[in-house]
Amino acid sequence: MTLPILFACLAGVLVGVSRQVNGRLSLSTSPLIASFWNHLVGFGALSILGLSIGGLIPTGAADAPWHAYLGGSIGVVFVAAGSWLIARIGAVNTALLVIGGQMVSGVALDLLQGVSAGLLASVLGVALILAGMALTQRRR
Amino acid sequence: MTTPSAPRLNPLHLLAAFGTGGLLTLMVHFNGELARYGNALFSSWAAHGTGTVAALLLLAVLYPWRARKVGAKPNAPLWAYLGGISGAITVMLTSFAVNSPLALSGTLALGLAGQVIFSIVADRWGLFGLPMRRPDRRDLAAMVLILAGSALIILFGRGNG
Known part of the structure; x- marks a missing residue:
């Protein structure tokens, strides 16, 4: 059980590392160019990994609907936005606000899809997140 | 470069970051769907591949509006180009952890x-x-x-x- 816990925490750390590194690259280039390199280098690394362990192109892949392939293009905008923001509002603010936006939109997506499990906890969570965001805006 | 007490956040930056979180929800949703048809490695590989093409297209479309600043920006160190490695490792760690009791x-x-x-x-x-x-x-x-x-x-x- 220790290994999965370690891996899950490390995955979070690496999300931060990658935003920090891409942010540094965007200072010297531009956020979109940083996002391009992030995707190209990631594609290369995953190609090497996939070719060495196999199973890179599974049989079911052709059956996926076209919109399942939209994630990559959204990711380009996501990485570019993160690289632009981190140089302006810092790592902590970027991480917290992106997490807040992810949580609130996730609850909204669930509601749109008619999933209402754990609604009370979700609504309370959204309220706490919005309160936290309002607090960053309060004048001293 | 130190900011001893950070100034109030620009509300536009705050909204942009919050909206970026919404993009992340959509991205995770689509990549998750692709992973159900294939597997986690394929989903991330395909997302990085299509993302590379999308970034190139965006750069081409936005080329006339690129920033032309007088005075060169400092060169980026080589490691600054390797952010994608970190993202690729994240995929592997996450798919391992999701399939554990966690x-x-x-x-x-x-x-x-x-x-x-x-x-x-x-x-x-x-x-x-x-x-x-x-x-x-x-x-x-x-x-x-x-x-x-x-x-x-x-x-x-x-x-x-």
Whole structure:
């Protein structure tokens, strides 16, 4: 059980590392160019990994609907936005606000899809997140 | 470059970051769907491949409006081009953790903790060549509220009711 816990925490750390590194690259280039390199280098690394362990192109892949392939293009905008923001509002603010936006939109997506499990906890969570965001805006 | 007490956040930056979180929800949704048809490695590989093409197209479309600043920007060190490696490792670690007893909610909660702790350290020492920032008491209070709300949603909200 220790290994999965370690891996899950490390995955979070690496999300931060990658935003920090891409942010540094965007200072010297531009956020979109940083996002391009992030995707190209990631594609290369995953190609090497996939070719060495196999199973890179599974049989079911052709059956996926076209919109399942939209994630990559959204990711380009996501990485570019993160690289632009981190140089302006810092790592902590970027991480917290992106997490807040992810949580609130996730609850909204669930509601749109008619999933209402754990609604009370979700609504309370959204309220706490919005309160936290309002607090960053309060004048001293 | 140190900002001893950070100025009030620009509301536009705040909204942009919040909206970026919405993009992340969509991205995770689509990539998750692709992973169900194939597997986690294929989903991430395809997303990086289509993303590379999309970035090239965007750069081409936006080329006439590229920033032309007088005076060269400092060159980026070689490691600054390697952010994608970190993203590729994240995919592997996450798909391992999700398939352990931690499941999705535990993986998300621990990942969030790792990300926040790293970002505090990164701001404090200005890691990887970005500006240093020190949080004030109000920033810390906002952090507690946002993290508590996120933990509630991850552990007791979405699909865990």
